[in-house]
Amino acid sequence: MTDGSAYDAGLAALAAREWQRAAMLLEEAAADEPSAAVLEALGTAYFWTDHVATIEIRERAYREYRAARDPYGTARVAIALAWDHVNFRSEGSVARGWLQLAGRALEGRQVAAEHGHLALWEADFALSAADLATAQAKPAEALEIGCLLDDSDIELMAPPSRDWCGSCGATCGMAWGFSRRPLWPRSPARSPTRPTRATRAVT
Known part of the structure; x- marks a missing residue:
């Protein structure tokens, strides 16, 4: 015990x-x-x-x-490991692999906060790879999830947006930009926010 x-x-x-x-x-x-x-x-x-x-x-x-x-715990830690491999080792390809594992864990699962955080990270990596279509689509997806779940953390981490959010019927994008935050069990306390850093190139 x-x-x-x-x-x-x-x-x-x-x-x-x-x-x-x-x-x-x-x-x-x-x-x-x-x-x-x-x-x-x-x-x-x-x-x-x-x-x-x-x-x-x-x-x-x-x-x-x-x-x-536990698909949500699996995905949450995989997302954190993606950041670790960029932050500690500058291993962009390994980090992408962890994001892929997170995505597989969440496939077919009920939408949860982990889906929103994954979408934000996928947008970040797409931006580094100059994949502008994905870099635009994923933050909008994350914002939809944040509105659907009434999760202000995800809404605040989405890039500035004036796009209409179909889930909550309002323009709910906030001009805060990406915020690096490792995920950990959300109960009994929410994860503390890591100070925002400039997006680093991932190779």
């Missing part, structure tokens, strides 16, 4: 942006039971502290989610 006190305290530390404390607490929880959720949260803490084991921990979380047949 996972040490709920260490895990819950670790999530609270993440929400408070106390990255080092979160890592310490989640390491304790993972030592007791390295479940997918615990490893995912630990991967987030490691990401924010530039820990050398970030990718290793997230890959373990990915495998655990796949073994548990």
Whole structure:
């Protein structure tokens, strides 16, 4: 049984942006039971502290989610790993592979926040590859999902848009642009937002 006190305290530390404390607490929880959720949260803490084991921990979380047949957890961690491979290793081709795995995990599944975050990342990569048609279509798709789910996080991460949103019947695009944010379990706290960075070229 996972040490709920260490895990819950670790999530609270993440929400408070106390990255080092979160890592310490989640390491304790993972030592007791390295479940997918615990490893995912630990991967987030490691990401924010530039820990050398970030990718290793997230890959373990990915495998655990796949073994548990959790498509949303699988996709969420795959998206985070795509960013890791760009951020830590400048491996654009590997990052694209992780996005493809995220897309496969979500195929045929009920629309959830993970679909919106994936669409935003696909737009980002398309822009880097000068695929302007996809770079325009994917943010609109993400915005539709954000409106459908009433998820302001996704709406705020979409690029500036004046396009009409068919799901909520309003112009709901906000001029905030992309925001890099690794995903982690959304309950009991929402994921903290990573400061926006300029889009980097992906090769």
